Amino acid sequence: ISGSCPELRIVLIGGRRSKRNKSSTGNLILGQNVFDTSSRTDQSTARQKEVHGRLVTVVDTPGWWWGYPRENTSELDQIEIQNSVHLCPPGPHVFLLVIPVEFNFPLSVKSSLKEHLELFNADVLKHTILLFTAFSSYSEENIQHLIKKYTSVQQILQQCGNRKHFLHISESADRTQVLELFRKIEELVTNNLNNPYSKKRQKVRALVEGVLQNSHIGELNTLVIVGPQRSGKSSAGNIILGKDAFDVNKNCDSPRTTQCEIGHGVFAERRLTVVDSPGWYWRYTLQDTSEMNKLKMENSLYMCPPGPHAVLLVIVLGTAINAKYQRSLQDHMSLFGDDVWKYTIILFTRPDWLGVKTVEERIESDEGLQWLVNKCENRYHVLNNLEPNNREQVKVLLEKIEEMWVGPCIFTQKNIGPQWSGKSSAGNIILGKDVFEVNKNWYGSRTAQREIGHSVFAERRLTVVDSPGWFYIHTLQDTSEMYKLEIENSLYMCPPGPHAVLLVVELDTAVNAKYQRSVQDHMSLFGDDVWKHTIILFTMGDWLGVKTVEERIESDEGLQWLVNKCENRYHVLNNQERNNREQVKVLLEKIEEIANINFSNKIHIILKNLII
Missing domain, CATH: 3.40.50.300 (P-loop containing nucleotide triphosphate hydrolases)
Known part of the structure; x- marks a missing residue:
């Protein structure tokens, strides 16, 4: 069944009733257990599947305590909730405000919701549908009774233009209820003239403030990997994390990384977060790259709020850095702001290509590589893809990142x-x-x-x-x-x-x-x-x-x-x-x-x- 919208982007928001509620809703919508329901959601996460002929992206977010003011929600959770809209560029078609029908709603729910919705733009309710959920079957009469019973729910529903839907969450749930939800979302999209919700953001805050606000040097642990297609970004991310977090396609005709993905690991008693991002075609100018891909590349900075500690620019050592390649690099790195080069380390992959030569000899042999190394103020590291279990190379990389920040000034x-x-x-x-x-x-x-x-x-x-x-x-x-x-x-x-x-x-x-x-x-x-x-x-x-x-x-x-x-x-x-x-x-x-x-x-x- 094909819908009127070939793509739907959904953000799940709401209070913290049970650790299963929003995540289970996301799993039901996508028809697969892609969100963890065993513990509370502590960071915004995006998952994408084809459902009923549509490419559907669902973003799960941390919940807040129903009825409590925003000041009771941690700063990190607030940042993650705000960050959710950047995980489905260019912006969500709909916010599903997930409300469990078993919940007894105090009057303070309305003020709590109002404060938390201030994390978004003022027009967020124009893009919101109330989604009543339950793990047991409820009739339409039951839902109407719930609405009549609680004044706070009536007021919230009015603010959302009386848009609502009910989902019965179970493994044997009727999939037509998801199809009906899609229909209501598509109707909302039409009413909003096909304009998704959008929130402006500042690149400098994501890249620089993120580093300034993190704790001490031992926690320099958040990295964003960027670079041209087929440069080994996903493989490099897996080596750094010490596990297969990102899908690596060994065939040149296999699908490349099409969206930002995030992976976590632990090394030397420090938590590591790595964001893998879509690459660009090596000879494309910024004008040649699609607007969607540019948004996804920019979005990589916002997947690790309040921002990454370093940007790793992945380059295959056998690459000839000619004028077209230089221009493509310059163009696409500009997506991250003028200061991005100050925080960039070149991550050379495929050192086996060198043979008996050193990386320094390789750099000296190519004026384009010299230009690139100079742009990064001589910061580079070689990662051997053929030695994925060599943790010493990861240790040295992390030391270079620390040196980049601690270098005395x-x-x-x-x-x-x-x-x-x-x-x-x-x-x-x-x-x-x-x-x-x-x-x-x-x-x-x-x-x-x-x-x-x-x-x-x-x-x-x-x-x-x-x-x-x-x-x-x-x-x-x-x-x-x-x-x-x-x-x-x-x-x-x-x-x-x-x-x-x-x-x-x-x-x-x-x-x-x-x-x-x-x-x-x-x-x-x-x-x-x-x-x-x-x-x-x-x-x-x-x-x-x-x-x-x-x-x-x-x-x-x-x-x-x-x-x-x-x-x-x-x-x-x-x-x-x-x-x-x-x-x-x-x-x-x-x-x-x-x-x-x-x-x-x-x-x-x-x-x-x-x-x-």
């Missing part, structure tokens, strides 16, 4: 005030070279805008930003708007953000009440959590003489306050020993330690100087 922020403070000098000592101008006269000119410097030390890439600071007795109100903007914007000169904050203080500074207020005020420019990521960098270490830094701290209540704010994190830098690289090495070790603990907030390192 240091900002400095210069202070407004006297120049005999060692602010720019501290940045130069860390970089091991004179990058920032140091004025030896107190009347010398101060830094008026942000400056950036780069260096390499102990196989780490370092970046230091020197920027205007604030005068030590100024409140935030006293500091000009221009300088406040310059101070704030220092965060953005080393995207996607800092590992730690180094607050530079001269050891001979008396941290009095005015000084404390000034520090507190100006540090607030970076948010409430800035102190969790801050290390005090004491300069002028030679000033101590025979005293220790601990004795200096004990002698000054203001310094004690400052050290307590930073949870006892500090380091001494001796400006008179510019070539002492050991002091820099120890500093970087302390920074890495705090970065590992506080990875959730920022990715690189800010060096903030507050010196008088």
